[in-house]
Amino acid sequence: MIELIAEIWQTARRNKLRTSLTGFAVAWGIFMLIVLLGAGNGLINAQQENNDRYVDNSMMVFGGMTSKAYGGLQEGRDIQLDNNDLAITQTRFSQNVDKAGAILYASGVTISVGENYVSSSLRGVYPMDQEINKKEIVAGRFINDIDIRDQRKVLIIPENQARELVPHNPRSLNGKTVKVGDLAFTVIGIEKEDKSRMSTEVTVPFTTLQTIYNYGNRVGRINFTFHGLATEQENEAFEKRYRATVNRQHQAAPDDEDAIWIWNRFTQAMQMAKGMNIIRTALWVIGLFTLLSGIVGVSNIMLITVRERTREFGIRKAIGASPMNILRIIIVESIIVTGFFGYIGMLLGFGANLYMDATLGSKPIETGLFTTTVFVNPTVGLGTCLGVTIVLIIAGTIAGLMPALKAARIRPIEALRAE
Amino acid sequence: MIHLHGVHKTYAGAQPLHVLKGIDLDIAEGELVSIMGASGSGKSTLLNILGILDDYDEGEYRLAGTLIKGLSETRAAEYRNRMIGFIFQSFNLIGFKTAVENVELPLFYQGVSRRKRHQMAMEELEKMGLTDWATHYPNEMSGGQRQRVAIARALVTRPQIILADEPTGALDSKTGVDVMELLKRLNREEKITMIIVTHDPNVASQTNRIIRIKDGVIEG
Ligand SMILES: Nc1ncnc2c1ncn2[C@@H]1O[C@H](COP(=O)(O)OP(=O)(O)OP(=O)(O)O)[C@@H](O)[C@H]1O
Ligand SMILES: [Mg+2]
Numbered sequence: 001m002i003e004l005i006a007e008i009w010q011t012a013r014r015n016k017l018r019t020s021l022t023g024f025a026v027a028w029g030i031f032m033l034i035v036l037l038g039a040g041n042g043l044i045n046a047q048q049e050n051n052d053r054y055v056d057n058s059m060m061v062f063g064g065m066t067s068k069a070y071g072g073l074q075e076g077r078d079i080q081l082d083n084n085d086l087a088i089t090q091t092r093f094s095q096n097v098d099k100a101g102a103i104l105y106a107s108g109v110t111i112s113v114g115e116n117y118v119s120s121s122l123r124g125v126y127p128m129d130q131e132i133n134k135k136e137i138v139a140g141r142f143i144n145d146i147d148i149r150d151q152r153k154v155l156i157i158p159e160n161q162a163r164e165l166v167p168h169n170p171r172s173l174n175g176k177t178v179k180v181g182d183l184a185f186t187v188i189g190i191e192k193e194d195k196s197r198m199s200t201e202v203t204v205p206f207t208t209l210q211t212i213y214n215y216g217n218r219v220g221r222i223n224f225t226f227h228g229l230a231t232e233q234e235n236e237a238f239e240k241r242y243r244a245t246v247n248r249q250h251q252a253a254p255d256d257e258d259a260i261w262i263w264n265r266f267t268q269a270m271q272m273a274k275g276m277n278i279i280r281t282a283l284w285v286i287g288l289f290t291l292l293s294g295i296v297g298v299s300n301i302m303l304i305t306v307r308e309r310t311r312e313f314g315i316r317k318a319i320g321a322s323p324m325n326i327l328r329i330i331i332v333e334s335i336i337v338t339g340f341f342g343y344i345g346m347l348l349g350f351g352a353n354l355y356m357d358a359t360l361g362s363k364p365i366e367t368g369l370f371t372t373t374v375f376v377n378p379t380v381g382l383g384t385c386l387g388v389t390i391v392l393i394i395a396g397t398i399a400g401l402m403p404a405l406k407a408a409r410i411r412p413i414e415a416l417r418a419e
Numbered sequence: 420m421i422h423l424h425g426v427h428k429t430y431a432g433a434q435p436l437h438v439l440k441g442i443d444l445d446i447a448e449g450e451l452v453s454i455m456g457a458s459g460s461g462k463s464t465l466l467n468i469l470g471i472l473d474d475y476d477e478g479e480y481r482l483a484g485t486l487i488k489g490l491s492e493t494r495a496a497e498y499r500n501r502m503i504g505f506i507f508q509s510f511n512l513i514g515f516k517t518a519v520e521n522v523e524l525p526l527f528y529q530g531v532s533r534r535k536r537h538q539m540a541m542e543e544l545e546k547m548g549l550t551d552w553a554t555h556y557p558n559e560m561s562g563g564q565r566q567r568v569a570i571a572r573a574l575v576t577r578p579q580i581i582l583a584d585e586p587t588g589a590l591d592s593k594t595g596v597d598v599m600e601l602l603k604r605l606n607r608e609e610k611i612t613m614i615i616v617t618h619d620p621n622v623a624s625q626t627n628r629i630i631r632i633k634d635g636v637i638e639g
Pocket of ligand 1: 432436438463464465
């Protein structure tokens with residue numbers, strides 16, 4: 001093998017310009033492939049990071065507006081979810097539902113400590129909200145069942161808002177009393193601020209908010225985690241049953257899809273994964289097509305080389321080279337040329353990806369309301385490198401095949417006569 | 420060593436050309452023979468058949484007892500590699516390889532190790548008096564030197580026969596005489612069977628036997 005490579009080096013050196021020109025096409029193809037895949041991964045990673053903020057196996061239910069007349073009632077009725085719906089979710093669907101909770105909001109509140117104040121909004125939740133929304137507590141604790149039962153006036157404040165109230169030592173606010181409007185609340189926890197969302201929401205026990213703001217038995221939206229629904233069909237069947245049950249509580253048609261809205265993060269994540277795979281495949285296809293022109297180029301060059309070297313191959317055959325020997329020279333040469341320039345393209349592609357990472361990657365974009373990242377780590381992994389290597393070997397073989405067969409078929413007498 | 424009986428060869432084409440019309444020929448081991456004949460009489464054609472570079476249509480050809488007929492390309496390459504050494508009028512060295520690399524090449528196809536190969540090639544070059552030229556490229560050498568490299572390449576595998584198609588044709592008369600002396604000495608000392616195609620009566624007269632081809636058959 002070493003000898004074969006030494007031999008190929010000898011011949012490649014003679015045609016530097018031509019070899020480089022062809023090689024460029026291959027390098028470009030691989031470069032494009034790597035950059036595309038890197039960019040694709042950047043988008044996918046960013047998406048994934050967004051998704052990772054939530055627990056996958058959870059659903060959220062909103063009240064909607066009926067779209068069908070049912071049981072003597074007109075269509076177009078507003079549906080409000082209430083305590084009864086929450087109870088039903090927990091009891092009748094216990095086979096799949098782990099923990100159910102609800103969320104209510106109250107906006108436009110002012111929180112103050114002495115002279116300092118900050119405008120904020122309240123979010124009343126159940127303890128399970130911490131798990132679903134992956135809330136990170138940096139000091140103190142989250143809402144617990146006793147807070148809910150006793151409707152305690154306690155709250156968890158994001159660190160950035162705590163900083164507005166106690167500029168130098170925001171975490172010291174934990175355990176202190178603050179005023180929410182006119183009411184005194186105890187701070188029981190400091191929440192890590194989340195740059196991707198508006199971190200201006202203060203978390204309070206659901207029951208506290210429901211009572212203070214006179215929501216009666218209304219619950220806003222219901223959310224719950226679930227288990228045992230693995231496939232899309234199972235999820236759909238569950239949603240259908242759930243919808244029918246809740247709709248009936250509100251005298252809406254069991255199959256009315258607009259009476260309540262169900263947002264299933266699990267199936268959404270599944271569809272997202274599907275979409276990501278499609279994107280990834282599409283990028284590979286585009287990259288491979290770009291590479292195709294490189295392959296054609298290499299193949300052409302190899303054909304010219306074979307024609308020029310006809311006599312040489314004739315001599316080799318006359319002194320004992322078998323068709324296989326000749327075939328191998330050309331194929332290996334083709335693979336080496338393709339591989340060499342392919343790797344140059346790959347390295348340049350890595351460079352471009354690193355540049356992308358440095359300029360766009362993980363760099364948050366301010367939208368005013370919240371910040372988001374378009375690209376997270378827009379690079380390719382070791383697996384892709386291996387994949388590209390295999391692609392290059394296959395590409396080189398394909399490019400070399402025709403010329404190699406032509407070379408292997410050279411008859412020594414014809415070659416030696418061609419003087 | 421060589422036995423030909425009723426060998427025919429026709430080149431296909433728009434106008435098929437019947438070149439060899441029943442060649443009967445026997446050459447014993449260690450013989451030094453020359454083949455003469457007019458241009459186009461089929462000397463090279465015959466030599467190509469002897470060298471298993473080309474097929475024949477009819478008759479039979481035995482080389483060292485083996486029937487050579489309808490061999491696969493791979494098989495033919497192997498026989499050529501082990502039994503036959505070629506010397507061409509135009510040397511046919513590979514231009515981008517040095518003298519010693521050219522001589523090593525047949526051994527490479529035999530699978531001889533790199534070191535062994537180099538050593539054997541150097542020995543062969545030494546016999547040709549070309550030790551100092553081993554790392555030179557063909558275009559840095561004179562015609563006579565190139566032909567001696569080609570002879571070294573033909574001999575390095577210890578073939579049973581050497582086939583030479585006008586080995587002195589491209590050389591001046593003085594160099595031609597030197598090359599002939601070399602071939603004669605190899606025949607004498609190493610007992611290698613040699614068949615030399617030539618137009619030159621002086622060359623032919625130095626061989627043990629002259630075979631004349633005319634109208635596709637052997638005369639006399
Ligand atoms: N591959 C081929 N296809 C068709 N015709 C060929 C082929 N090779 C040789 N011939 C023809 O066959 C005849 C014999 O050719 P060959 O080369 O054997 O002659 P030669 O005796 O070696 O001549 P010279 O002394 O000029 O070398 C010639 O007429 C030639 O044109
Ligand atoms: Mg001839």
